[in-house]
Amino acid sequence: MTETRAYHHGDLRRALLAAALDAIEEVGPAALSLRDLARRAGVSHAAPAHHFGDKAGLLTALATQGFDLLAQTLASAGDDLLAAGVAYVDFAVRHRAHFEVMFRPELYRAGDAELVTARERAGAALRSGVATLPTSGAPVDTDRDALAAWSIAHGFATLWLAGALPNRVGGNPRKAAQEVLRRLTR
Amino acid sequence: MTETRAYHHGDLRRALLAAALDAIEEVGPAALSLRDLARRAGVSHAAPAHHFGDKAGLLTALATQGFDLLAQTLASAGDDLLAAGVAYVDFAVRHRAHFEVMFRPELYRAGDAELVTARERAGAALRSGVATLPTSGAPVDTDRDALAAWSIAHGFATLWLAGALPNRVGGNPRKAAQEVLRRLTR
DNA sequence: AATCCTATCTTGCCATTGACAAGATGCCGC
DNA sequence: GCGGCATCTTGTCAATGGCAAGATAGGATT
The missing domain is CATH 1.10.357.10 (Tetracycline Repressor, domain 2)
Structure with missing residues (x-):
């Protein structure tokens, strides 16, 4: 819930976690790709690193x-x-x-x-x-x-x-x- | 057993499987790298593909x-x-x-x-x-x-x-x- | 209001990897 | 000795993770 519409400046962290859940259900946790998450969230490929290292x-x-x-x-x-x-x-x-x-x-x-x-x-x-x-x-x-x-x-x-x-x-x-x-x- | 010493022309398939077991115990099945297995077996990086696709x-x-x-x-x-x-x-x-x-x-x-x-x-x-x-x-x-x-x-x-x-x-x-x-x- | 400051995000880069294509090597039967 | 086939190598490409340096913006301080 609370699908807030703001990534570009907003709750990217939450959006990435949600995207990760989707991706994991599709391909499993091992095949998870940070760049894919970034694409799903509409941000650059390095954005996830800032929030999660x-x-x-x-x-x-x-x-x-x-x-x-x-x-x-x-x-x-x-x-x-x-x-x-x-x-x-x-x-x-x-x-x-x-x-x-x-x-x-x-x-x-x-x-x-x-x-x-x-x-x-x-x-x-x-x-x-x-x-x-x-x-x-x-x-x-x-x-x-x-x-x-x-x-x-x-x-x-x-x-x-x-x-x-x-x-x-x-x-x-x-x-x-x-x-x-x-x-x-x- | 039967650690035959011939990869270069020999039982590469068996050697790769054995190397894979070692590697998986070290890093888990997801982080397994075919190129790493090839290195462990002393063959080129594309050799595994021939045996396993x-x-x-x-x-x-x-x-x-x-x-x-x-x-x-x-x-x-x-x-x-x-x-x-x-x-x-x-x-x-x-x-x-x-x-x-x-x-x-x-x-x-x-x-x-x-x-x-x-x-x-x-x-x-x-x-x-x-x-x-x-x-x-x-x-x-x-x-x-x-x-x-x-x-x-x-x-x-x-x-x-x-x-x-x-x-x-x-x-x-x-x-x-x-x-x-x-x-x-x- | 101007400025700094810091969190957030982007661009650019590099090493590693999986996969594929094409070529080299060597063994085996004829 | 020769052709054929399995085996292995070299070369290449796209994708990925991670790092570094820079851009951007919003808020606080002065």
Whole structure:
């Protein structure tokens, strides 16, 4: 939203990030071209460098944005583990570009301060979603349980995005994810 | 093994694939440079093109090799689901370069004939490992169970490779994977 | 109002890369 | 010995990332 019409002097930074999301959905994060972004935004080929330094800088900004969005998404999904898992998969599918960058740290500056805090925020949201696991009998190892939940949601999302899943899984990721995630929670 | 010393006229193809594995472990599959591979192999910058056509061709060969290796690995892991899961994660860690390419189909020709058969072979090995799920009571949906098992193993492997796991998980992927995968099988 | 100042953006440049074309080299069968 | 073919080299071009130097403009200071 707020598609402000001013690049030439205005919010170029925002426009470039938006263009990057489009481009990544089309060709993937690796094939991203700064010059292509500049063309999409209608500015010169060196304009992006001023806002992000280099390509890694731009992807760092994108990853930070992504972790913030994920934290927000998980928080509003509530405390139910199954719902949180579905929200995680849904996030990956709906914000594919963000998600693909976030988990490819070799493409950005993983030590960047803002990024680190955003990632920790997302991590906290993730753990709080798992804290409500049904403690059915056996001694619980929350860390391992959290990791298992994260793994199954992340794995399903990744396989979905990679197009690795058989056609039979169908076109509704939320439904399919729910059926899969249920295997863990029961 | 069989580090034959003949490139200039010899098994350049094999040497290039080996060099590619090294390079990918160093800089990731996206930053792979054909010219760098040529330098590593001691040949001219255009030599790789003859064997693989282009970069996608080389990565297709690598992915095919990877799926074959995975099929072989899963087959020799036996019929136990937990063992198969651990073998899957172990494969990802030990053959990181192969694994990273295999699940990034935008980098290679996913429709290539040899690749398709290799991938199907790996898929079959995967499913046969899941077929021995403990049918404890409830009506079993094998497809969904298989998908859940694949998801949790794949997710753990992916998170491990991305360096996303907390330090506490430790340096032994097999052990950590086993503890996580157990959450699903019990 | 004139001036400086700084953020923003442009132009120009260079090394690297992927891909292609054309030519050289050497092996193998006849 | 000779032709043919696979293999490899040299040369070239467009695209890209990144750097340097310069242009432009809006705001603050005086």
